[in-house]
Amino acid sequence: MEFFHNVNIDFLGKKWYFLAFSLIFSVAGLFSMLFWHHIPWGVDFRGGTLVYVKFSHPPDVNAIRADLDRAGLKDPKIQPYDQPSLNEVLIDLDVRETSEKALDQGKTKIIQALEKNAPAGKTDLNNASFLAIKNYLMDKDPMHLGTDADQKYTAQAQAIVNLRDKVLGGVLNSLDQLKGASGVDPAVAAAIPENFYLSDFGVRNVEIVGPQVGGQLRTQAGLATLYSLLGMLVYLGFRFEWIYGVAAVVTVFHDTLITVGAFSLTNTDISLTVIAAILTLIGYSNNDTIVVFDRIRENIKLMRREKLSDIVNRSINQTLSRTILTAGLTFLTVLALFLFGGEVLRGFSLALVIGILIGTYSSIAIAAPILVAYQDWRVQKGKRPMAMPGKAR
Amino acid sequence: MNKNLLWKVVFIVGTMLFFLFGIFGIPKGLSGDALATALTDHIHLGLDLKGGTHLILQVHVNDAINVDAQNAIEVLKQQLKSRKIDFAEITQTDPQNNPDHILIKGVQPGARSDLLSIVQERLPEYEITGAPENSWNMVMKPSMVSDLKNKAVSQAIETIRNRIDALGVSEPTIQEHGLGQYQILVQLPGIDDPERVKDIMQSTAMLEIKQSLGGPYPSEQAARQDKGGVLPADAILLPGQSQPGAAEGQAWYLVSRVSAVSGKDLRDAQPSSDQNGQPSVSFTLTGEGGQRFYNFTSSHVGDSLAVVLDNKVKEVANIKEPIRDRGEISGGRMSDQQAKDLSMILRSGALPASISYLEERTVGPSLGADSIRSGVRAAVIGMVAVLIFMLVYYRGAGINADVALILNLIILLGFLGWSTIAGVNVALTLPGIAGVILTVGMGVDSNVLIFERIREELRNGKTPPSAVDQGFSHAWITIVDTHVTTIVSAAILFIFGTGPVKGFATTLTFGLLANLFTAVFVSRVIFDWILSRKQRGEALSI
Numbered sequence: 001m002e003f004f005h006n007v008n009i010d011f012l013g014k015k016w017y018f019l020a021f022s023l024i025f026s027v028a029g030l031f032s033m034l035f036w037h038h039i040p041w042g043v044d045f046r047g048g049t050l051v052y053v054k055f056s057h058p059p060d061v062n063a064i065r066a067d068l069d070r071a072g073l074k075d076p077k078i079q080p081y082d083q084p085s086l087n088e089v090l091i092d093l094d095v096r097e098t099s100e101k102a103l104d105q106g107k108t109k110i111i112q113a114l115e116k117n118a119p120a121g122k123t124d125l126n127n128a129s130f131l132a133i134k135n136y137l138m139d140k141d142p143m144h145l146g147t148d149a150d151q152k153y154t155a156q157a158q159a160i161v162n163l164r165d166k167v168l169g170g171v172l173n174s175l176d177q178l179k180g181a182s183g184v185d186p187a188v189a190a191a192i193p194e195n196f197y198l199s200d201f202g203v204r205n206v207e208i209v210g211p212q213v214g215g216q217l218r219t220q221a222g223l224a225t226l227y228s229l230l231g232m233l234v235y236l237g238f239r240f241e242w243i244y245g246v247a248a249v250v251t252v253f254h255d256t257l258i259t260v261g262a263f264s265l266t267n268t269d270i271s272l273t274v275i276a277a278i279l280t281l282i283g284y285s286n287n288d289t290i291v292v293f294d295r296i297r298e299n300i301k302l303m304r305r306e307k308l309s310d311i312v313n314r315s316i317n318q319t320l321s322r323t324i325l326t327a328g329l330t331f332l333t334v335l336a337l338f339l340f341g342g343e344v345l346r347g348f349s350l351a352l353v354i355g356i357l358i359g360t361y362s363s364i365a366i367a368a369p370i371l372v373a374y375q376d377w378r379v380q381k382g383k384r385p386m387a388m389p390g391k392a393r
Numbered sequence: 394m395n396k397n398l399l400w401k402v403v404f405i406v407g408t409m410l411f412f413l414f415g416i417f418g419i420p421k422g423l424s425g426d427a428l429a430t431a432l433t434d435h436i437h438l439g440l441d442l443k444g445g446t447h448l449i450l451q452v453h454v455n456d457a458i459n460v461d462a463q464n465a466i467e468v469l470k471q472q473l474k475s476r477k478i479d480f481a482e483i484t485q486t487d488p489q490n491n492p493d494h495i496l497i498k499g500v501q502p503g504a505r506s507d508l509l510s511i512v513q514e515r516l517p518e519y520e521i522t523g524a525p526e527n528s529w530n531m532v533m534k535p536s537m538v539s540d541l542k543n544k545a546v547s548q549a550i551e552t553i554r555n556r557i558d559a560l561g562v563s564e565p566t567i568q569e570h571g572l573g574q575y576q577i578l579v580q581l582p583g584i585d586d587p588e589r590v591k592d593i594m595q596s597t598a599m600l601e602i603k604q605s606l607g608g609p610y611p612s613e614q615a616a617r618q619d620k621g622g623v624l625p626a627d628a629i630l631l632p633g634q635s636q637p638g639a640a641e642g643q644a645w646y647l648v649s650r651v652s653a654v655s656g657k658d659l660r661d662a663q664p665s666s667d668q669n670g671q672p673s674v675s676f677t678l679t680g681e682g683g684q685r686f687y688n689f690t691s692s693h694v695g696d697s698l699a700v701v702l703d704n705k706v707k708e709v710a711n712i713k714e715p716i717r718d719r720g721e722i723s724g725g726r727m728s729d730q731q732a733k734d735l736s737m738i739l740r741s742g743a744l745p746a747s748i749s750y751l752e753e754r755t756v757g758p759s760l761g762a763d764s765i766r767s768g769v770r771a772a773v774i775g776m777v778a779v780l781i782f783m784l785v786y787y788r789g790a791g792i793n794a795d796v797a798l799i800l801n802l803i804i805l806l807g808f809l810g811w812s813t814i815a816g817v818n819v820a821l822t823l824p825g826i827a828g829v830i831l832t833v834g835m836g837v838d839s840n841v842l843i844f845e846r847i848r849e850e851l852r853n854g855k856t857p858p859s860a861v862d863q864g865f866s867h868a869w870i871t872i873v874d875t876h877v878t879t880i881v882s883a884a885i886l887f888i889f890g891t892g893p894v895k896g897f898a899t900t901l902t903f904g905l906l907a908n909l910f911t912a913v914f915v916s917r918v919i920f921d922w923i924l925s926r927k928q929r930g931e932a933l934s935i
Binding site for chain 1 (some may be wrong): 441442449451468571574583585586589659730749752753755756757758760762763766767768770771772774775776778782788824827830831834837838841842843848849867874875877878881882883886887888889890893894897898
């Protein structure tokens with residue numbers, strides 16, 4: 001089977017269309033970054049509190065907002081998370097609600113605000129820790145155990161926590177669910193309601209980042225991206241000519257700009273893993289560019305008399321089959337990640353889905369034309385045409 | 394098969410067995426359950442997959458400098474007094490930001506050589522320079538400052554490790570974090586309610602026994618009034634409880650600035666109960682500390698002493714008779730658990746500096762389980778899609794690529810397994826799984842590059858053996874370039890990233906390294922083997 005056989009497309013002739021296309025997306029992204037959504041830094045970078053809450057019933061966002069408002073939490077962002085059938089909500093507090101002294105005060109306030117109608121003196125089993133359950137069982141001793149009490153009640157508490165977290169996905173609907181559950185002793189199931197009640201939610205996941213770490217991480221992410229680009233520039237300058245390095249870095253910068261722009265336009269949070277995806281993308285887009293450059297270098301030696309623009313066109317066409325195939329296959333795996341990888345990886349896979357499309361496009365539409373444009377410019381200035389990259393093989 | 398080829402095949406099979414051992418070890422059986430247990434034994438999951446708590450702590454290293462500077466001031470005062478040199482005052486000029494800057498004011502003229510010899514002999518970590526009006530500036534040497542700060546961090550790590558170990562958390566990670574910002578990373582797998590652990594880690598547990606000079610007073614003003622408006626220079630006011638059970642800060646005590654004994658003099662601490670049957674902590678002093686305590690109590694019979702924990706007065710008692718080496722902390726509403734925790738904290742030693750929390754992440758076990766499920770599902774779907782495509786598109790050579798991809802996966806997982814065996818513990822995180830998926834996608838690139846090149850050479854009329862040869866040698870240069878650049882960005886990610894992101898960088902890097910081996914070497918051997926079985930002029934399925 002073969003998709004591309006003897007293709008001969010004049011890519012360089014279409015450079016103005018490419019330029020227009022790239023400009024539209026870059027400027028739109030840039031515009032959004034400056035004037036609209038700005039750069040939507042995730043909690044890792046801006047600091048703040050994220051609490052992922054699972055409810056036992058479809059959550060009412062307005063009611064939750066009212067509860068939090070009563071607790072004095074100002075402007076929390078509350079949004080449904082993942083599939084609606086999972087009844088999950090993400091509560092996002094501003095960094096103002098996290099103080100240096102008590103980093104977790106926002107989280108504590110949220111839990112207190114949502115644990116309304118709590119019966120006096122009872123603990124919420126949906127948010128009780130393993131240790132709290134075990135300590136209660138040790139005190140109460142419903143199974144009347146002897147020296148093996150510690151071991152047995154550890155197992156009992158573990159069974160209850162397992163039922164709640166692993167079997168039921170985070171929340172118990174009724175204390176009756178303990179009866180007959182695997183590993184839970186009937187005496188324990190009967191004793192639990194004396195000290196515990198059930199709220200209608202459980203906290204699945206908490207992320208709290210203080211303001212100091214946020215700033216530090218932003219600097220680190222910026223530096224990592226910068227060093228990555230510098231590394232490319234140096235390596236390509238060493239392997240080819242410096243203009244190849246510049247072209248590759250401009251290309252990758254273009255990809256990064258459009259990807260971050262897409263995150264800004266869609267107002268999707270840029271988390272630490274998204275930065276990881278962007279760095280991967282830098283590597284990937286560079287791969288594509290290098291494959292074309294390698295072929296240009298090879299062809300320059302074979303076709304000494306031809307114009308650079310013809311050589312470049314020929315090289316892109318020769319590698320087109322590989323470019324599309326690799327992009328397609330990588331896209332396939334990334335798409336699988338985006339569709340089936342779950343909510344936690346959503347931002348990460350989104351960055352890669354966008355990035356692979358843009359990265360493939362840019363190695364053809366941006367990197368190669370820069371080489372030709374540089375050559376034309378040199379010729380216009382009356383200098384010798386570009387030195388042929390032939391070294392370092 | 395010729396001999397050269399045979400050796401290569403043996404080498405490949407050996408490598409595979411080596412990495413398969415990394416993944417499974419020697420499983421107890423070949424049933425699905427036995428293999429699954431073997432797998433989970435060898436490949437460790439990161440915190441984001443198995444659930445747990447991730448904390449970043451800031452060590453306030455200036456505390457340690459502060460202690461040293463205050464100590465230096467005490468030494469200076471004593472020495473100057475013993476040499477009968479007058480001085481007006483010795484203070485820290487900026488205790489908040491530069492605790493090591495000490496100003497000595499109003500030293501009597503002509504004391505230069507004495508002062509210099511005191512600093513040289515007793516305080517060699519400081520540098521002293523003269524200032525106008527008979528003043529002197531003392532500053533700690535920069536190398537000593539950074540030394541002291543680093544020591545504070547490593548000591549804090551040690552203390553926190555002792556405490557966490559005593560709590561019985563399995564496989565905790567406690568290490569310095571970041572790039573010289575005096576931070577500590579603590580990861581506690583399986584702890585989904587970190588409150589208690591956090592309190593225990595954060596407790597500085599600075600125990601001091603001081604002389605009580607007055608109190609309890611209902612407020613700070615009352616204490617001042619009682620002493621005629623000015624507090625004695627060698628005394629400080631500390632908050633405490635007016636009676637057992639009352640809230641802290643309701644009463645104030647005037648206590649001596651110097652301590653008779655401190656936490657450093659403890660030999661042991663155990664939970665016990667006081668005379669009222671309430672939970673308390675009893676402690677034993679070391680020989681030297683006991684001697685000092687005996688000297689102190691025998692010269693202060695009839696006076697009161699105060700047990701001070703973290704600058705809060707916990708208990709005040711009358712000294713009825715000299716005490717040698719035992720004491721008790723009670724007071725307050727201590728629960729059994731708190732008494733146990735406090736004695737454990739005291740045994741583990743005091744933190745050299747206070748700490749605060751900068752970052753806290755808790756992953757519930759249910760979320761981790763979900764993440765594994767969806768991550769693995771995405772990996773399997775992506776992998777199968779790629780395998781099928783390669784078979785359809787390249788037919789015979791597709792098998793070649795598929796074998797290479799599967800071997801790539803085995804090497805990558807085997808590497809993770811071997812890291813556990815070697816004790817380095819490179820954990821598989823959720824972004825790490827994404828790294829595995831990406832390796833599959835990007836790994837296939839090498840195969841595509843080579844196959845496309847071989848097809849091109851075949852089109853140009855080359856014979857299959859020479860097309861294969863040319864295809865590999867031309868593609869090799871490109872493959873090296875692409876791998877190096879990707880590994881460069883992965884390496885940078887590894888240096889700057891934390892936790893899960895590091896996991897991603899690791900799997901990506903090793904996936905690509907493994908890919909160099911499988912897509913180039915293994916794939917070439919398979920081609921050579923196929924070619925060796927073909928008649929001259931027979932077509933290659935690609």
